[in-house]
Amino acid sequence: MPQNEVIQGLDLDDYKFGFVTDSEPVFRTRPGLDSDIVRQISARKDEPEWMLKRRLKALDIYESKPMPDWGGDLSELEDTLSETYFYVKPQEKMERSWDDVPENIKQTFERLGIPEAERKILAGVGAQYDSEMVYHSLKEEWESKGVIFDSIEDGLKNHPELFRKHFGTVIPAADNKFAALNSAVWSGGSFVYIPPGVHLETPLQAYFRVNQERLGQFERTLIIAGEGSRAHYIEGCTAPVYSSDSFHSGVIEIVVGRDAFFRYTTIQNWSTNMYNLVTQRALVQQGGHMEWLDGNLGSKLTMKYPSCYLMGEGAHGEILSIAYAGDGQHQDTGGKVIHVAPNTSSSIVSKSISKGTGRASYRGLCKVYDGASNAKSNVECDALLINETSRTDTFPYIEIDERSASVGHEATVSKVGDEQLFYLMSRGMDEAEAMALIVRGFIEPIAKELPLEYAVELNRLIELEMEGSVG
Amino acid sequence: MNQPEGQMDDSPILSISGLTARVAGEPIDILKGVDLAVRPGETHAIMGPNGSGKSTLAKVLAGHPGYEVTGGSVAFRGQDLLEMEPDERAQTGVFMAFQYPVEIPGVSIANFLRTALQARLADGEELDLFDFQELLVERMELLDMDPAFAERHVNEGFSGGEKKRNEILQMAVLKPTLAVMDETDSGLDIDALKIVAHGVNTLKKEMPGMSVLLITHYQRILDHIAPDAVHVMVGGAIVQSGGPEVALELEAQGYEEYRAVTAG
Ligand SMILES: Nc1ncnc2c1ncn2[C@@H]1O[C@H](COP(=O)(O)OP(=O)(O)OP(=O)(O)O)[C@@H](O)[C@H]1O
Ligand SMILES: [Mg+2]
Numbered sequence: 001m002p003q004n005e006v007i008q009g010l011d012l013d014d015y016k017f018g019f020v021t022d023s024e025p026v027f028r029t030r031p032g033l034d035s036d037i038v039r040q041i042s043a044r045k046d047e048p049e050w051m052l053k054r055r056l057k058a059l060d061i062y063e064s065k066p067m068p069d070w071g072g073d074l075s076e077l078e079d080t081l082s083e084t085y086f087y088v089k090p091q092e093k094m095e096r097s098w099d100d101v102p103e104n105i106k107q108t109f110e111r112l113g114i115p116e117a118e119r120k121i122l123a124g125v126g127a128q129y130d131s132e133m134v135y136h137s138l139k140e141e142w143e144s145k146g147v148i149f150d151s152i153e154d155g156l157k158n159h160p161e162l163f164r165k166h167f168g169t170v171i172p173a174a175d176n177k178f179a180a181l182n183s184a185v186w187s188g189g190s191f192v193y194i195p196p197g198v199h200l201e202t203p204l205q206a207y208f209r210v211n212q213e214r215l216g217q218f219e220r221t222l223i224i225a226g227e228g229s230r231a232h233y234i235e236g237c238t239a240p241v242y243s244s245d246s247f248h249s250g251v252i253e254i255v256v257g258r259d260a261f262f263r264y265t266t267i268q269n270w271s272t273n274m275y276n277l278v279t280q281r282a283l284v285q286q287g288g289h290m291e292w293l294d295g296n297l298g299s300k301l302t303m304k305y306p307s308c309y310l311m312g313e314g315a316h317g318e319i320l321s322i323a324y325a326g327d328g329q330h331q332d333t334g335g336k337v338i339h340v341a342p343n344t345s346s347s348i349v350s351k352s353i354s355k356g357t358g359r360a361s362y363r364g365l366c367k368v369y370d371g372a373s374n375a376k377s378n379v380e381c382d383a384l385l386i387n388e389t390s391r392t393d394t395f396p397y398i399e400i401d402e403r404s405a406s407v408g409h410e411a412t413v414s415k416v417g418d419e420q421l422f423y424l425m426s427r428g429m430d431e432a433e434a435m436a437l438i439v440r441g442f443i444e445p446i447a448k449e450l451p452l453e454y455a456v457e458l459n460r461l462i463e464l465e466m467e468g469s470v471g
Numbered sequence: 472m473n474q475p476e477g478q479m480d481d482s483p484i485l486s487i488s489g490l491t492a493r494v495a496g497e498p499i500d501i502l503k504g505v506d507l508a509v510r511p512g513e514t515h516a517i518m519g520p521n522g523s524g525k526s527t528l529a530k531v532l533a534g535h536p537g538y539e540v541t542g543g544s545v546a547f548r549g550q551d552l553l554e555m556e557p558d559e560r561a562q563t564g565v566f567m568a569f570q571y572p573v574e575i576p577g578v579s580i581a582n583f584l585r586t587a588l589q590a591r592l593a594d595g596e597e598l599d600l601f602d603f604q605e606l607l608v609e610r611m612e613l614l615d616m617d618p619a620f621a622e623r624h625v626n627e628g629f630s631g632g633e634k635k636r637n638e639i640l641q642m643a644v645l646k647p648t649l650a651v652m653d654e655t656d657s658g659l660d661i662d663a664l665k666i667v668a669h670g671v672n673t674l675k676k677e678m679p680g681m682s683v684l685l686i687t688h689y690q691r692i693l694d695h696i697a698p699d700a701v702h703v704m705v706g707g708a709i710v711q712s713g714g715p716e717v718a719l720e721l722e723a724q725g726y727e728e729y730r731a732v733t734a735g
Contacts, residue, residue, distance in 0.1 A: 418536065419573045426533045427587040427641065428561035437586050440625070441577030 018241035021108045023320040028088040038300035041087045058183035065177040071332045072301040080245045083217040088130040124149040126206040131187040148193035155191020170253035182251040189219035196226035196434040203232040210239035216247040227257040234265045235459035241271045254282035278304045281335045285313025307336035310344035325358030334364035339375035350381040355388035363395040364417040370401040378408040436463045483508040489543035492531045501527045503707035516682040520726045525686045529653045533567040564648030568638035575625040610643040614670045629678035631658035651684045656692040668695030690722040705729045
């Protein structure tokens, strides 16, 4: 079967979000990073002294930590970073109405379908353009119930105590090199507070757009879900296709209160010149329930392992992830679950698709501390290989210090079978359609967890990838 | 041979001549010169011992990439079938009900059939989902299937009989001009056999021009779907052709006689 024909021509041309917007930033730091740049960022944000000190300390930590020698190939990253703009301010102030957002930036988000989704299905929207949020809005209904959904900068300004109590407690700067980097130069991201007992019926969404060439985007998100609350937060990201590499390194900290339910969904579809190194972690209190739904489609290299620290009795953590690695891409993704308290439970389901020379790795950790009696964890990772040249590997780490824990791990690797392709083609589908249907079926257990609009979008993206045509 | 009612054109819709084929890359032919002509609206049964090449013939007709045609020709509606990709063959009206259909995890029957029908439309044309739903429900009723079954993933965890019925459901939705049914009767209980046969007969009534190649080991399906011709395939070739009586003789005597012929 002429599989190669389908595979060829499948590269950056398919990426329909690769357009560039002609916009002038109001300020940007010179390329590269030093303490002076950190001071400039902090000054621009008019920050309290304690934050500047934290940033500078984090910069020291960043500089003292070596580049990770595991995961993906980071050998060219040092060079990339020396050319990177660490802070590009898109407009003077953040707006609460799309009408006040500069026309070209607004149009960018319209092309990405954000205002429309906001009208249809969302409780609130934040839109980040380069280094800062340009728009943030929460429906009145939720605002009146005490929900806070703001840019991270406004969170610090308007809710200093709540902010300071939690900021950096879930992911300290010293956690890893990129958490330290983010802690030094963070800019943009959301501050979310769901008061106890409030159930948000529709999702909040933050959308991250990189427009500036050679930008480093370092959004920082802090979410506090009060006791018994329920909410769903969705994050999407895209960038233009440039010849030079860009860098995105977010930190997302979530505190899930007692008996609260929180779901964080990511649909990452960066262009394939993007390094995407993200740290996301949730601390889950007694009886709380945290779900990470993680879709990684784009980027050159993604290293991302959402984690749940199950701190209180009966806490539950779930990580569902889909990774798609096309030609030349490396998705090094997975999840971590840390059982600290008794009767905690967790599950990781990871599905990856590798195509062409793409490589998808699963990297996961399940740790059960002594005293976390009757902890239960189950890990399932399934890889689908489209071509002979596609690659997958699994790195499951399991550390158990508790006798009564039960931990299961299952991994499968399958190839798109010739018999499956023939079966579908014998029903009239061409090879690309058949391939897309098989892939859609493969990710169905995760796609069905997404809100319908996003599941449709995900399926459409995959179809596009399989077709090799411009959408 | 009977001339089916309402059939004006007497030239074959399918003519296979001197067809030889092997597993790609293997040195020996499995099909060793198959000749067969089927006219519009006719039903032909193909019988023959295990391993004689019946499924191979079916798969070669459908365009399975694992087989290599080494000689002969196949014309379907005047076109060279062997030149076409499997999806093109399907789109010109060839359908094969598989002897061993594969699982497509995560893909519901409804989604599968919707995609298959959409694939037949011209670029830019959208399948009417309301019409599709109506057709699907009606076809499932015809085959006495629970509509909820449409949400099951294709062949995943299906019983043998459910798989076969699902093949016929696909056939009933896709409405082929040539249906190749590879041992659809094997694995069906007596009631299911009647239901499937009724389904096929209903389709034949709806589409008088539809031809059927029915591969089977047993006379009993032929009690329900009357063949116009019965062929016996042994050792990769058709060694005898005749009317329905051939099947009855086989049922009584087995293949002993033919084995002697091909050995000699
Ligand atoms: N892919 C294959 N690889 C190896 N051998 C094959 C393959 N396909 C068919 N054969 C061989 O070709 C011969 C014919 O097989 P085929 O499946 O066509 O028989 P059949 O008549 O359908 O038998 P049955 O009645 O058991 O279904 C057998 O000897 C079989 O082992
Ligand atoms: Mg067979």
